[in-house]
Amino acid sequence: MTFDRRTSKGGNPMGKRHIVAASLLALATAAAPGTAWAQARTLSQPSMPLAQALQRIAAEWGAPLNIDPDAVKGMTAKPVVNASSEREAVAQATRGLPVAVQVADDGLISILNDVIVVARPNEAETSVLVRGPTSSSRLGQSLRDQPRNTQVISAKLLEKQQAVNLTEALANAGGVVVNTATVQGGVSFSVRGFDSNGAVNGLPSASSSSFAAGTTLPLANIERIEVLKGPDAILLGGDNLGGTINIVTKKPNAEERLYVTGETGSFGLVRGVLDANRALTEDHRLSARVIASAATADRNFGGYRGNEDYLFAPSIRYKNSVTDVIFSATLGNQLFGVVPYTVMNTATKMPFDVAFNRPLIGGKDQGVQIQTTQFNAEVSQKVTDWLSVVVRGQHQIVDFSLKQYSPFAVLNPQGQILVSTGGARQRANTDVLDSFARVSFSTGAITHKIVGGMTIVDSDVDKVFANDGRMLPYNIFNPTGTLPPLARNFNSSSVQDSKLYGYYGQYLIGLGPIHLMAAVRNNRRELSSKVTGRPASFTKNNATTPSYGAVVDITDKLSVFGSLAYGFQPTTALDRFGARLPDIRTRNAETGVKWDLFDKRVLLNASWFSIRQSNLLDRDPAAAQFQIALPGQLGQGIDINVTGNPLRGLTVTAAFTRTNYSYLQPTRSLGNTVNGQPRDVYNLYAAYERKVADDVKLRIGAGVSGRSSSAIDRLNVYRIPGSAQALLNGSASIGAFDVTIGVRNLFDAKAYNPTRAINYIPLVEPRTWRLTVGYRFF
Incomplete structure (x- = not known):
C-alpha cells in the first residue's frame, strides 16, 4: 500500500x-x-x-x-x-x-524511489524571472545553460503591467521591433533587423506560411513569450534569420483555481477574463483548465472601429513521474480597427499633423477580422532513465478578411494620396508534426545528450482578392466628392501549398564546467502556387544549416558562451527573365556572459552579435512586377537584458539593444541605410510590493520603453523620430480581491512607430488609463 x-x-x-x-x-x-x-x-x-x-x-x-x-x-x-x-x-x-x-x-x-509527480503552475505564471527550459529547446536546457541570449517575458510580468495585446507585451523584448505599419492586422515583428515569423508552443504558426496576418494570440492564454535570438533558435527551418518569438500557451495543473478579472479603460474598453483550473482525480494526475476572455471597445484612438477580442481555450493534462500528455484547443475571434496612421509630407520631410480622434479616410467601420481555430497535442514520455521521447502536433485554421480604404502612394505635398478600395480574404490551414528522442548518459566524467528528430509542416493558403477594387486620388485635408464603396466582389484567387520536411540532430557534451553543442538541420521544402490568369509554378529546395555553441562556467554564478549559427530562407520569386532568384543565407556569431546576481535572484544576459545576410530581394527598377537580388545586410551590436528580484518585494526587468546596420555593397538604388530599423531599442520596468497588514499588499510599478530614430527609405531621405513612453500603475491586494489602475504614455507624447513606407506612418497611442479588478474564488 x-x-x-x-x-x-x-x-x-x-x-x-x-x-x-x-x-x-x-x-x-x-x-x-x-x-x-x-x-x-x-x-x-x-x-x-x-x-x-x-x-x-x-x-x-x-x-x-x-x-x-x-x-x-x-x-x-x-x-x-x-x-x-x-x-x-x-x-x-x-x-x-x-x-x-x-x-x-x-x-x-x-x-x-517512486515519486508521484503532479503538474504544477509554470514558473512564468508565478515569477517574473524564468529559468526553466524553453519549449523550443529539444535538449531540455535551462535558459542559464543555453549558448545564446534568450529572453523570456512571463505572464506574471504582463499581469503587473496590465498588458492586453502582443504589441504591449513585446515592448519588453530586447532587439525586437514590432511592425504596426500594416493594414493587415495581427502583430508582425523583426528580430535583430530581420523580419521574423511567429511560433506557438515551439511549432510554426499560420504567420509562418506566407499568411497576411501576423501573430494574434490573446494574452489571456499566454504563459510566456520566448524571445529566441539567432537563426537556429527555434529549429523551424527556413526564415527567422535573426531569431523569432515563440508563444507558449498556459497548461493545466493540479492547483485548484478560479480567478475572474474585469477591466475598463479609455475608448470604452470593457474586458473580462475567466481562468478555471483544477485536478480531476484524487491522485491529482489528471487536471483540466479553461480560459475564456471577451473584450470590446467603442472605438480605437484613431476613431475607427473598436478592437474586439473573444477567446475560449480549454485544455486537459495527465502527468506523472514519466508521462506528460496535454491536449488543448484555442478558439478565437478578433476584430481590429484600422491602425491609426498619417502620411509623409514630401516637401517638409515630416509626417502630416493629423487628428488622432477621427479616421483619415472613410468612416469608422474599417479594419480586419481574424478567426482562429487551433488544436494542440503534446506527449512527453520518459522511456528509461536515459531515453525520453516527445511528440507534438498542431492543427490550425486562420481566416482573415480586410475591409478598409488603404493608402497606396503619396502624390504631392498638399496631402494628395492614392487610395485603394480593394480588399482581401484569406484562409490558412496548417498541420504540424514534430517528434524527437533525447538520450542522456555519462562516460566517466563526461556527460552526453543526443537529440534526433523530424518536423513536418503542411500548409495551404487560399487568398481571394477583390476584382472590383479601384485606385483613386484623395486629399486627406480637402476631400471632394463621395468615396466609392469598398470592394464587394472577390473572384481573383491565389492558392499556395507548402510542405516542409525537417530532419535535425543535436549533441551536447559536458566535462566539468565546459559544455559544447553541435547541431544540424536539413530542410526540404516543396512549394506550389497558382494565381488566377498565370501559369502554375512549382519549386523545390534543399538546405542544410549547422550550428555550434559553447558554455563555460567560470563560477557557479558566472558563465561565458559563444555560438555560430547559420540560417536559410528559400526564395520562390522569378526575375523578369524567368530565372529563380537566389536563396537567402545568414551567418550569426554571438558571444556573451550570463551572470547570476543578488544570490541568484537576478539573471543578466549580455552579448555581442554579428549577423550577415547573403542577399536581399528588391523591386526591379526596369519592371516593377518583378524582383532582383541585391547584396545583403550586416547587423552588429550588443544585446543586454536583466530580470529578477534584487531586493525583497522589488521586481526589475530591463533590456537594451544597439545595432549598427549596413549593406554589404551599397548601390545607387539601394542606398546604405537599413530602413525600418532603429539603432537603439530599450525598456525598463520596476515594481515594488509591500505587505502592510494581514491579507493586504500594496504595489507600485513604473517603466519606460522606447527606441531611437529610424529611416523610412534606404536612401535615408525620410526618417521617423525616436520616441519614449512611460507607464505608471499601482495595485492593492485585499484578501481575495486585486485592484490595479494604470496609465500608459503617461506624458501623452505624440510619436510614430517605425515604417518602411511614406504612405503609412502608424501613430503611437496617446495617454490611456485602465482599471482592473480581480477576484480569487479559490
Whole structure:
C-alpha cells in the first residue's frame, strides 16, 4: 500500500514538491496492531542523513525496513519527536521528502524511489524571472545553460503591467521591433533587423506560411513569450534569420483555481477574463483548465472601429513521474480597427499633423477580422532513465478578411494620396508534426545528450482578392466628392501549398564546467502556387544549416558562451527573365556572459552579435512586377537584458539593444541605410510590493520603453523620430480581491512607430488609463 498525503480537497499538493507524503502513517498508527513493548516506547532523534535515521528507527523497534539506497541517497531526514511506533517514526523522518513509503500486508515498511509527480503552475505564471527550459529547446536546457541570449517575458510580468495585446507585451523584448505599419492586422515583428515569423508552443504558426496576418494570440492564454535570438533558435527551418518569438500557451495543473478579472479603460474598453483550473482525480494526475476572455471597445484612438477580442481555450493534462500528455484547443475571434496612421509630407520631410480622434479616410467601420481555430497535442514520455521521447502536433485554421480604404502612394505635398478600395480574404490551414528522442548518459566524467528528430509542416493558403477594387486620388485635408464603396466582389484567387520536411540532430557534451553543442538541420521544402490568369509554378529546395555553441562556467554564478549559427530562407520569386532568384543565407556569431546576481535572484544576459545576410530581394527598377537580388545586410551590436528580484518585494526587468546596420555593397538604388530599423531599442520596468497588514499588499510599478530614430527609405531621405513612453500603475491586494489602475504614455507624447513606407506612418497611442479588478474564488 502506498500512502499519499495531500491537502484537503481544493488545496495544493504538499509543499508544492514532487512527493508521496508519508504522514498518513502517523494517523494509521493508532489503529495498527502492535506489542505492548512497542507502544510503551517513544523515539525522538534530531535531523541526520536519511539512511542513518531509518537504520536507527529499525534498530529501536527491532523491525526491519526495506530501504532503496538510491531513494535515500543524499537526503536528510526530518527530526522525529516522541514517535510511539515504527510507522510514526518513519512518517516523521520522511515528511516532505521525495520518497514513497509503502506498507505491506505483513507490516513490512518499504522506502522506495517512486515519486508521484503532479503538474504544477509554470514558473512564468508565478515569477517574473524564468529559468526553466524553453519549449523550443529539444535538449531540455535551462535558459542559464543555453549558448545564446534568450529572453523570456512571463505572464506574471504582463499581469503587473496590465498588458492586453502582443504589441504591449513585446515592448519588453530586447532587439525586437514590432511592425504596426500594416493594414493587415495581427502583430508582425523583426528580430535583430530581420523580419521574423511567429511560433506557438515551439511549432510554426499560420504567420509562418506566407499568411497576411501576423501573430494574434490573446494574452489571456499566454504563459510566456520566448524571445529566441539567432537563426537556429527555434529549429523551424527556413526564415527567422535573426531569431523569432515563440508563444507558449498556459497548461493545466493540479492547483485548484478560479480567478475572474474585469477591466475598463479609455475608448470604452470593457474586458473580462475567466481562468478555471483544477485536478480531476484524487491522485491529482489528471487536471483540466479553461480560459475564456471577451473584450470590446467603442472605438480605437484613431476613431475607427473598436478592437474586439473573444477567446475560449480549454485544455486537459495527465502527468506523472514519466508521462506528460496535454491536449488543448484555442478558439478565437478578433476584430481590429484600422491602425491609426498619417502620411509623409514630401516637401517638409515630416509626417502630416493629423487628428488622432477621427479616421483619415472613410468612416469608422474599417479594419480586419481574424478567426482562429487551433488544436494542440503534446506527449512527453520518459522511456528509461536515459531515453525520453516527445511528440507534438498542431492543427490550425486562420481566416482573415480586410475591409478598409488603404493608402497606396503619396502624390504631392498638399496631402494628395492614392487610395485603394480593394480588399482581401484569406484562409490558412496548417498541420504540424514534430517528434524527437533525447538520450542522456555519462562516460566517466563526461556527460552526453543526443537529440534526433523530424518536423513536418503542411500548409495551404487560399487568398481571394477583390476584382472590383479601384485606385483613386484623395486629399486627406480637402476631400471632394463621395468615396466609392469598398470592394464587394472577390473572384481573383491565389492558392499556395507548402510542405516542409525537417530532419535535425543535436549533441551536447559536458566535462566539468565546459559544455559544447553541435547541431544540424536539413530542410526540404516543396512549394506550389497558382494565381488566377498565370501559369502554375512549382519549386523545390534543399538546405542544410549547422550550428555550434559553447558554455563555460567560470563560477557557479558566472558563465561565458559563444555560438555560430547559420540560417536559410528559400526564395520562390522569378526575375523578369524567368530565372529563380537566389536563396537567402545568414551567418550569426554571438558571444556573451550570463551572470547570476543578488544570490541568484537576478539573471543578466549580455552579448555581442554579428549577423550577415547573403542577399536581399528588391523591386526591379526596369519592371516593377518583378524582383532582383541585391547584396545583403550586416547587423552588429550588443544585446543586454536583466530580470529578477534584487531586493525583497522589488521586481526589475530591463533590456537594451544597439545595432549598427549596413549593406554589404551599397548601390545607387539601394542606398546604405537599413530602413525600418532603429539603432537603439530599450525598456525598463520596476515594481515594488509591500505587505502592510494581514491579507493586504500594496504595489507600485513604473517603466519606460522606447527606441531611437529610424529611416523610412534606404536612401535615408525620410526618417521617423525616436520616441519614449512611460507607464505608471499601482495595485492593492485585499484578501481575495486585486485592484490595479494604470496609465500608459503617461506624458501623452505624440510619436510614430517605425515604417518602411511614406504612405503609412502608424501613430503611437496617446495617454490611456485602465482599471482592473480581480477576484480569487479559490
